Amino acid sequence: MKIALCAIVAVWLPLLVHAVTVAPKTGSDRCVKYEMVAKKRTWADAALMCEEKGMILARDFDDRSHKDLVDYIVANPFNPRKDFWINGKKNADGNMQTGDGLATNNTFYDFSNPSGNGDCLHLWKYFDYKWDDDACNKTKYFICERTCGDCLKYKVVNGNKLPWDQAALACVEDDMILARDLNSDTHNIMVDLIESKNYAPPKDVWINGIMNGNEVMEFTDGTVANFSTYDETNPSRNGDCLQLWTEHGYKWDDDICIKTKYYMCERECCGWYEVVPRKLTWAEATAWCAKDGLILARDLNIETHNQIVARIEAKNLPFKRKDFWLNGKKNWAGKMESSDKLTTTFTNYDDTVPVSDGDCLHMSSKSGYKWNHSSCESRKRFVCEKICF
Known part of the structure; x- marks a missing residue:
């Protein structure tokens, strides 16, 4: 699917220095934008046209990505009701692999395929957009995709408690910012991410927010926080920096900025x-x-x-x-x-x-x-x- 704002969130909490390197993931873990191109091209020319858009032919990895693709086609008001080239070409072993060399263990052929009619992959309208291998020199409509990487990434560092300003700097050095708690959706996501790690004991976490001269919480980019989850005892004015407070169900708490805590970063990678x-x-x-x-x-x-x-x-x-x-x-x-x-x-x-x-x-x-x-x-x-x- 689908520039917009894909926030990559990183939680920094204890473990032996271990950076979790996330390999390319499949449909449900990707922030994806699809674009239908209603111009008939050969498979190679379709791939080239997607590249000229800064995109690639759409990849069909798993049940989620296949459903996303089919739903996108069916719901698109410009759908020409035709077959569509997607990202897949047979390798030397006769297996489908994408243009970037990734193979998939999932296939979505109908009962009559693969037929051996060709080496390139398309979604076949006559069989509800199931897979079909066809001759690469045929001209068809096609679908491009743009991904902005994995929507959730984690980088865990053992005992790396920092004061608020150093935590903010550490995020920036990793091309990120301290995570902003913008609304109830982001708050629930941030809390779920922390709790999913099952750290014992639970830890307070610095997030993006510091009191300005008017005693209003604002983010590091100067915008004002119009959402809050303070409990009934806060803001206490114990300090100027914002944390998620474990003892109060990860509600907001203003604390002393020089205290050292774990912290959460975010990155806006792409939107569409x-x-x-x-x-x-x-x-x-x-x-x-x-x-x-x-x-x-x-x-x-x-x-x-x-x-x-x-x-x-x-x-x-x-x-x-x-x-x-x-x-x-x-x-x-x-x-x-x-x-x-x-x-x-x-x-x-x-x-x-x-x-x-x-x-x-x-x-x-x-x-x-x-x-x-x-x-x-x-x-x-x-x-x-x-x-x-």
């Missing part, structure tokens, strides 16, 4: 966006994204903004004016916030155009994809985003 050219209301667009496990795209900073715009422009949509709903709706205070209650100091309004009175956020090609508001009941195209934790 899906442009949907169908016009819907803001609520309908939100529901459309949700049915595929996505959310309306959040425009959080200049990097995500450029990624969203690039994705829209890459679609070459044949419309003179292109307005797209984004993930933003005015809250009770009149401020724009996303559906996961995340607010941002980043804005991208067009200073030359008055902001309308509507409550929902969109961008328009007419203004160079600047922001504006519209009535949430108006109908626009939209962009979905995949988040993988």
